[in-house]
Amino acid sequence: xxxxxxxxxYPTGYMVWEDCYDNMxxxxxxxxxxxxxxxxxxxxxxxxxxxxxxxxxxxxxxxxTGDFHYSSTxxxxxxxxxxxxxxxxxSPYYHHAHFFNPLVTADMLKEYGMTNATEHxxxxxxxxxxxxxxxxxxxxxxxxxxxxxxLRRHHRGRVMKANISHRAATLRDIQHLLVYIDQHYSEPLTxxxxxxxxxxxxxxxSQLFSNVVGINFLSYLNTVRIEHAAHMIQNSRTKxxxxxxxxxxxxxxxxxxxxxxxTGYPPRxxxxxxxxxxxxxxxYKRKLDKxxxxxxxxxxxxxxxxxxxxxx
Numbered sequence: 559x560x561x562x563x564x565x566x567x568y569p570t571g572y573m574v575w576e577d578c579y580d581n582m583x584x585x586x587x588x589x590x591x592x593x594x595x596x597x598x599x600x601x602x603x604x605x606x607x608x609x610x611x612x613x614x615x616x617x618x619x620x621x622x623t624g625d626f627h628y629s630s631t632x633x634x635x636x637x638x639x640x641x642x643x644x645x646x647x648x649s650p651y652y653h654h655a656h657f658f659n660p661l662v663t664a665d666m667l668k669e670y671g672m673t674n675a676t677e678h679x680x681x682x683x684x685x686x687x688x689x690x691x692x693x694x695x696x697x698x699x700x701x702x703x704x705x706x707x708x709l710r711r712h713h714r715g716r717v718m719k720a721n722i723s724h725r726a727a728t729l730r731d732i733q734h735l736l737v738y739i740d741q742h743y744s745e746p747l748t749x750x751x752x753x754x755x756x757x758x759x760x761x762x763x764s765q766l767f768s769n770v771v772g773i774n775f776l777s778y779l780n781t782v783r784i785e786h787a788a789h790m791i792q793n794s795r796t797k798x799x800x801x802x803x804x805x806x807x808x809x810x811x812x813x814x815x816x817x818x819x820x821t822g823y824p825p826r827x828x829x830x831x832x833x834x835x836x837x838x839x840x841x842y843k844r845k846l847d848k849x850x851x852x853x854x855x856x857x858x859x860x861x862x863x864x865x866x867x868x869x870x
Contacts, residue, residue, distance in 0.1 A: 572695050573644035574702070576683045580637050586628035586772040588733065591642040592706070593621035596680055600636030604629045605772060606660050607729070616664030618676055620709070622654050626729060628772040639680045641702075648703040655710055662713055670712040672705075679705050731756050732770050736778075743782045744806045749775050783807065784820045791829050798825050 573591070578598065586605075595604065601614040606627045613619050621627045623645050645652035667673045682701055686694040735755055739747065752775055753763035767775050787805040790796055796804070802813035818824050823831070 572698075574647060574683065574687065574695075574698055575642045576640065576680065576687055578637065578639045578684075581635050582629075582638065584627075584629050586626055586770070588624055588626050588729075589642070590623055591644055592623055592648075593627070594641040594679075595619040595621065596639040596641075596676060598637040598639055602629055602636045602638060607770060609660070611659075611661045613661055614664070616667070616673075618662040618667060620655070620660045620662065622660070623652070624654065624729065625660075626732070626770050641680060641683055643702055647699050648706050662709065666713065670709070672708060672712070675705060675708070728766070729770070732767070735767075736771075739779060739782055743779065743786060744804055746806065746808075747779060779806075780816050781820065784817055787813070787817060787825075788821065788828070791825060801825070 575591075581600075595602075595613070595618070597613045597615050597617045597619075599615050601612055604611045604613055604619055604627065606619075606621055606625050611619065664673070667676055679701055683698055686698050735752060738755060739752070749760055749764060752767070753760045756763055758766065764775060767778075771778055773781070783805045787801050790801045790804065791798070798813075799810050802810050805813070807813035807816065814824055817828070821828055
């Protein structure tokens with residue numbers, strides 16, 4: 559894990575990915591890729607930087623390159639279709655579009671004459687990536703390029719350049735801090751340390767961090783620590799107490815309590831789970847009321863919400 563900065567490996571080298579998921583959300587993260595999220599069914603709460611959106615069936619959400627985003631959708635049923643692609647797919651000189659509102663509603667798509675084009679885009683990308691017929695990369699690239707610039711023509715926002723510059727600087731600072739946390743999670747980091755790293759007061763930093771990342775500083779830090787601890791438990795013969803100390807916990811009691819809070823299992827019970835189950839839980843997070851697991855089966859840092867899992 560690199561501080562929730564997604565760096566994706568594409569099997570064919572062609573930097574486009576598509577998939578569809580039911581009843582899910584995802585942790586705060588950012589990536590170079592542009593991300594299109596199409597709500598097939600239900601609704602989803604999605605936050606992009608400090609903007610909270612509710613996307614419903616037929617809506618499209620545009621996550622531009624470098625944007626922090628996360629989704630927390632408790633007790634809501636949805637079916638979300640994703641396309642992620644490197645900006646170079648549509649232009650070697652692509653710049654952040656700075657949409658005034660990254661939510662493009664179904665009514666807007668209809669007004670723009672792009673409802674059918676949106677559905678066709680997701681269907682075409684899925685089919686072409688699955689079949690890999692001759693010239694599939696050229697066909698997908700051409701369709702993505704046409705779609706994105708048609709959307710930018712219609713869905714233009716009016717954002718002040720000063721605001722853009724300030725936002726970009728803030729996000730860079732947060733990104734640098736997350737990398738710092740990932741490199742120093744084993745040390746006794748505090749809220750005061752993190753605030754000092756960003757040259758902010760503790761109150762200002764705490765509010766900013768929660769708004770951008772979606773969880774408070776301590777929860778994020780513990781999430782990183784438990785991620786590394788789970789990896790050590792699964793892939794080494796290190797004693798539990800040594801794992802706890804190596805991952806920044808002061809004592810075994812606080813480690814056991816935190817590990818169970820984030821994974822649903824005490825460390826020894828987690829280790830006793832079948833390997834297939836342990837390996838499928840690649841990242842953990844406790845943000846909602848019920849225990850949830852991030853599935854490790856897709857390129858997304860993803861959190862699938864199911865009541866059956868939560869009741870275990």
